[in-house]
Every structure is written in structure tokens, then in C-alpha cells.
Amino acid sequence: MSxxxxxxxxxxxxxxxxxxxxxGFEPFLLEQVAADLAxxxxxxxxxxxxxxxxxxxxxxxxxxxxRLRALGTVTAAAPVARAQPAVVADEEALPFxxxxxxxxxxxxxxxxxxxxxxxxxxxxxxLKGDGLFLAALLGGDTLTELRQAFAEAEAEVEGGVSxxxxxxxxxxxxxxxxxxxxFALPVTDVDRLTVRYASPFALMSELRHMxxxxxxxxxxxxxxxxxxxxxxxxIYAQRFADHDGRIRATFEIIWLSGWAPHESQQKPLxxxxxxxxxxxxxxxxxxxxxxxxxx
Numbered sequence: 209m210s211x212x213x214x215x216x217x218x219x220x221x222x223x224x225x226x227x228x229x230x231x232g233f234e235p236f237l238l239e240q241v242a243a244d245l246a247x248x249x250x251x252x253x254x255x256x257x258x259x260x261x262x263x264x265x266x267x268x269x270x271x272x273x274x275r276l277r278a279l280g281t282v283t284a285a286a287p288v289a290r291a292q293p294a295v296v297a298d299e300e301a302l303p304f305x306x307x308x309x310x311x312x313x314x315x316x317x318x319x320x321x322x323x324x325x326x327x328x329x330x331x332x333x334x335l336k337g338d339g340l341f342l343a344a345l346l347g348g349d350t351l352t353e354l355r356q357a358f359a360e361a362e363a364e365v366e367g368g369v370s371x372x373x374x375x376x377x378x379x380x381x382x383x384x385x386x387x388x389x390x391f392a393l394p395v396t397d398v399d400r401l402t403v404r405y406a407s408p409f410a411l412m413s414e415l416r417h418m419x420x421x422x423x424x425x426x427x428x429x430x431x432x433x434x435x436x437x438x439x440x441x442x443i444y445a446q447r448f449a450d451h452d453g454r455i456r457a458t459f460e461i462i463w464l465s466g467w468a469p470h471e472s473q474q475k476p477l478x479x480x481x482x483x484x485x486x487x488x489x490x491x492x493x494x495x496x497x498x499x500x501x502x503x
Contacts, residue, residue, distance in 0.1 A: 216320050217423045218298070222287050225265050225419035233266055234417035237401070237459060241315045241344045242272035244399070248342060248463075249313075250276055256311035256340065260285050262331070263299045263317030265419060279311070286317075299327055304334040311335075314343040319376050320423065328389035338470035341391065346376045347398060347460035353448040354411065354457065361440035365433065379462045391466025392473055399461040404454040408444045411457050 228234070242264075257280035261269045270282045285297040285304075297303050299314075299321050312331050321327050331341050362368060379398050386394035405411040415421055449455045467473065 214322050214425050216322055217425050217427075218287075218300070218320070218322070221320055221419070221423040224416075224421060224423065226288065228417050228419035229266070232417060233419070234414050235266060235268060237403075237418065238264070238266055238268045238316055239272075240401070241461060242268040244461075244463075245269060245313060245315060245342065245344060246272040246276060248465075249273065249279075249311075252278075252340065254278060254340070256280065258309045258336075259283065259311045259313070260295075260304070260309055260334075262286075262297075262302075262312055262314040262343075264313075264315045265317065269313060269315045273313070282313075302327075302330040302334055306333045307336045309334050309336065310339050312339075312341045312343075314345070316344060316346060318343055319345040319347075324377070325385055325388060328385055328391070332390045332466070332468055335468035337468055338472060339468040340465065341467075342463075342465045344461050344463050347462040348376045348378045349400065349458055349460040350376050352458055353444060353455070354408065357408065357440045357444040357447065360443050361436050365436045365439050376460075377462060379460075382462055382464055386464060386466045389466075390469065392469045394464075394466040396465075397463050399463070401459045401461065403457050403459065404450065405457060406454060408441045408455060411455070 255278050259273070259279050259282045261273075261282050261284050263286055264270075264284070265286070267284075270284065273279055273282050281293060284294040285302070286294070287296065287298050295303060299317060300323055312335060318324060318327065328341075335341065379396055382396040383394050386396070403411075405414070412421075444455055445453070
């Protein structure tokens with residue numbers, strides 16, 4: 209378990225995910241991510257026998273991957289076992305031995321890890337040489353509208369701002385984290401999804417049914433004032449509503465992929481090893497240092 213700064217209350221996160229699953233999980237976002245994940249894997253011409261679905265809160269990923277022939281059995285690894293085969297595991301303390309897995313996937317779970325660099329290192333170590341890691345997590349622009357509306361409302365009504373929406377990852381940092389963790393051929397990209405709701409309260413209700421409400425350690429414990437809630441809804445509608453009155457909510461999905469290093473992978477050429485001069489390849493004349501181009 210990570211001993212560094214604790215941004216997220218992981219016990220509360222698990223409790224709220226269990227509540228959401230018991231009351232009826234809202235699957236639309238995770239199902240879309242799972243379908244995209246399966247499509248991305250379908251383009252990889254490889255057989256993956258030992259596969260782990262890390263931290264995904266539902267069976268959505270395993271259902272989507274079941275249609276791919278190039279995968280063996282997909283084992284769920286999460287703090288609470290959902291179905292078989294499954295391993296009870298925390299994303300911050302993986303129980304897998306080094307070089308045990310061919311593929312690790314994860315959908316909308318790693319944004320709530322306190323020590324993401326440490327988790328990435330553990331994933332890379334658990335992969336066999338030339339094993340693949342593919343994950344989707346929520347990015348920093350997720351729920352930016354809700355964050356802004358709450359901040360402005362609290363500043364007006366209560367004279368201060370408390371953290372309400374998690375500080376999700378920045379895509380510009382993710383490639384560097386993959387490299388630091390030792391992944392080869394790291395790739396990051398972003399999808400942005402705009403979802404419309406009847407009101408901010410409809411959005412907040414759906415977030416509860418995703419198990420994705422505020423689990424920040426530094427969250428305010430006092431109940432939210434009704435006056436602040438009403439003002440938040442007014443600000444949200446004024447700034448982020450369409451002509452029909454429905455409000456917009458942004459979900460930013462950051463995709464990460466990287467391979468465990470292996471001798472068979474492509475490597476950059478050594479400086480000075482080129483066999484053809486650039487000028488010859490471009491069909492131009494080479495000009496030496498200090499020379500002036502001819503007219």
C-alpha cells in the first residue's frame with residue numbers, strides 16, 4: 209500500500225462503489241470505454257493468454273473482451289471480488305509475481321489511485337517481456353463545468369471553496385509517467401465526451417450511481433447547504449446550458465498504453481548509423497558548414 213500523500217479515501221471509494229452496484233450501477237460511460245478498449249485490442253495482432261482486468265468496477269470490460277479470440281481467460285483484480293475468475297487485490301498493492309501476465313487492462317479505475325507512478329511500476333513488473341498495458345482513466349477536464357459552478361457558488365454563499373471534484377490526471381504528464389515506470393513504446397491520447405442532462409442534480413444522481421462521488425481525503429465533512437446547491441445550479445445553467453435548457457458535462461478519457469521491454473521491439477538507431485545522407489534522400493544539394501547556397 210502506498211505510504212505517500214493520500215489524496216483519495218480508498219475505503220470510502222470502495223464503499224460507494226458497493227452501494228452503486230447494489231442500487232443499480234449506471235453503466236453508460238464504462239460500457240463506452242469498454243467497447244473502445246476492445247476495439248483497440250482487436251487491432252493488436254497478438255495472442256494474450258494471461259490477462260488481468262485491474263480495478264474496473266463492473267464486468268463491462270470482461271464482457272466486451274469476451275468477443276476477442278486472441279485473449280485467454282480474463283481475471284478480474286479488484287478490492288472486492290465480483291465474479292470468477294477473480295483476485296482480491298488493491299490497485300496500489302498488486303499480488304502478481306514479476307513476469308506473470310501477458311496483458312493488463314483497466315477502465316475508469318486508476319484515476320483514484322494515490323500513487324499512480326508506483327502502480328504503473330508494479331504493472332510493468334507483472335508483465336512478461338513484450339506484454340501490453342492498456343488503460344483508460346478520467347482526465348483533468350472531467351466535470352470541469354461542475355467544478356467551476358461549485359467553486360463560484362461556495363465563494364459567493366460561504367465565503368470559501370472546498371474540494372468537490374477530484375484533481376484528475378493531466379494527459380501531458382502521462383507519457384512521462386509511463387516512461388519513468390519502464391514501459392517501452394508508450395502512447396497516450398485523449399477522447400472527450402460531452403453528455404447532456406436535464407439539470408445538475410440529474411448529473412449528480414448519475415455520478416452517485418457510478419460510485420464516483422467525492423472521495424477526496426480533504427473533502428468538507430459538513431453537509432452542503434441548500435442555498436449553495438441552488439446557487440450552484442443557477443450558475444451551471446447560466447454558463448453551461450444549451451438553448452433547450454439541458455446542461456453539458458464533460459468527461460475526458462485519457463488512454464494509456466505501453467509494452468514491457470523486450471529485445472524483439474523496435475529501437476531507435478544510434479546517432480551516426482544512417483546509411484544515406486538526408487540531402488540525397490530529399491534530392492537536394494548538400495551545403496557544408498560556412499558555405500553559402502548558390503543562386
